[in-house]
Amino acid sequence: MKIQRLLVVLTLMNLVLLTVTLMQQMRLTAAQDVAPVLRGRALQIVDERGNVRASIAVLPATPQQNGEVSAETVLLRLITEKGRPSVKIDASEQRAGIAVVAPSGTKNTYVTLGAEGTTSSLTLKDENGREQIIKP
Numbered sequence: 001m002k003i004q005r006l007l008v009v010l011t012l013m014n015l016v017l018l019t020v021t022l023m024q025q026m027r028l029t030a031a032q033d034v035a036p037v038l039r040g041r042a043l044q045i046v047d048e049r050g051n052v053r054a055s056i057a058v059l060p061a062t063p064q065q066n067g068e069v070s071a072e073t074v075l076l077r078l079i080t081e082k083g084r085p086s087v088k089i090d091a092s093e094q095r096a097g098i099a100v101v102a103p104s105g106t107k108n109t110y111v112t113l114g115a116e117g118t119t120s121s122l123t124l125k126d127e128n129g130r131e132q133i134i135k136p
Contacts, residue, residue: 073091084104
């Protein structure tokens with residue numbers, strides 16, 4: 001009789017421990033369904049072939065050939081299926097800009113909108129080499 005009672009008590013304790021463990025696991029799983037914030041140093045979106053089609057990254061400050069140092073910049077790129085960055089948006093403490101470039105196969109067709117320091121400009125250029133710069 002004593003052994004049977006001991007086995008029943010141990011079985012009930014195991015059942016309670018199993019229940020508590022399963023409930024904790026279910027709570028952890030439910031909490032992991034939606035992350036409130038996605039954090040990282042860069043993000044890439046790829047197509048079904050594994051080609052990068054969009055990216056956002058923080059580029060570190062780097063020295064330039066003219067001796068100046070470029071500012072740390074956040075850069076968003078939208079890329080065509082042939083690998084050409086067609087839309088770029090960048091932002092730093094010194095400047096911000098947007099570039100929209102014509103599709104693959106063109107060389108000089110683009111629109112840029114930028115603000116640097118206290119100045120801004122809009123540049124339009126076509127494949128024929130015609131360019132128009134608009135400044136306030």
